[in-house]
Amino acid sequence: MAVVVWIVEGTWTACVDAARDRPPGDGRTVLVHITSPDTAAAARGAYASLLGRARPGHDPADRLERLAAVSADDLLDRAARRLARPCDRVERTGRAEREVVAEAEGAELLVCARDGDRSRLGPRSLGPATRFVVDHAPCPVLLVWPGSPPSPADLPPPPPH
Numbered sequence: 001m002a003v004v005v006w007i008v009e010g011t012w013t014a015c016v017d018a019a020r021d022r023p024p025g026d027g028r029t030v031l032v033h034i035t036s037p038d039t040a041a042a043a044r045g046a047y048a049s050l051l052g053r054a055r056p057g058h059d060p061a062d063r064l065e066r067l068a069a070v071s072a073d074d075l076l077d078r079a080a081r082r083l084a085r086p087c088d089r090v091e092r093t094g095r096a097e098r099e100v101v102a103e104a105e106g107a108e109l110l111v112c113a114r115d116g117d118r119s120r121l122g123p124r125s126l127g128p129a130t131r132f133v134v135d136h137a138p139c140p141v142l143l144v145w146p147g148s149p150p151s152p153a154d155l156p157p158p159p160p161h
Contacts, residue, residue: 001028001106001107001108002028002029002030002088002106002107002108003019003022003028003029003030003107003108003109003110003111004029004030004032004100004103004104004107004109004110004111004139005019005029005030005031005032005079005083005110005111005112006032006034006100006110006111006112006113006133007031007032007033007075007076007079008033008096008112008113008115009075010115010146011112011113011114011115011146012075012078012079012113013082013146014113014144014145014146014147015111015112015113015144015146016031016079016082016083017082017144018111018142018144019083019111020082020083020084020085022109022142027086028087028088029083029085029086029087029088030087030088030089030090030103030107031076031079031080031083031087031088031089031090032090032091032092032099032100032103033072033075033076033089033090033091033092034092034093034094034095034096034099034100035069035072035091035092035093036093036094036095036096037093037094069091072091073091076089076091077089090103095129096129097128097129097130097132097133097136098132100112100129100133100137101132101133101136101137101138104133104137104138104139105138105139106138106139107138107139108139108140109139109140109141109142110133110137110139110140110141110142111141111142111144112130112133112134112141112142112143112144113130113143113144113145113146114126114130114143114144114145114146115127115129115130115146116130118145118146118147118150119150120150120154121149121150121152121154121155122155122156126143130143
């Protein structure tokens with residue numbers, strides 16, 4: 001069983017730091033990055049809508065897919081260097097929330113970060129994909145703040161009843 005760390009631009013350092021502080025059960029840590037196919041698909045659709053004026057071999061989606069792969073590889077490299085111990089690197093393409101849940105199958109722990117409104121405590125501190133992962137993960141989840149958490153003094157008042 002492994003510790004799976006969801007690597008996302010903007011929050012990955014907090015996730016890697018949390019994973020580094022916890023020894024993996026069997027010595028295995030998996031860094032997983034998910035690339036959405038939506039951007040390339042939108043570019044491909046826009047290019048195709050030129051109604052025959054598009055030049056073959058110039059589809060911008062191909063370039064976007066290559067750039068996304070290079071960016072993901074770079075992010076995983078930086079995360080592996082920060083982790084500073086042997087790890088597996090996994091790059092998946094698809095809907096982030098579903099791919100992360102699938103990658104976490106059989107894991108000992110999944111590490112992910114709050115990615116919503118970080119100015120206050122509560123459910124809005126989770127973006128939709130992270131909320132899905134937290135609700136559907138097939139293993140324990142370590143949810144970290146990618147910075148200092150807000151004060152509990154900002155909690156809303158209790159209900160009047």
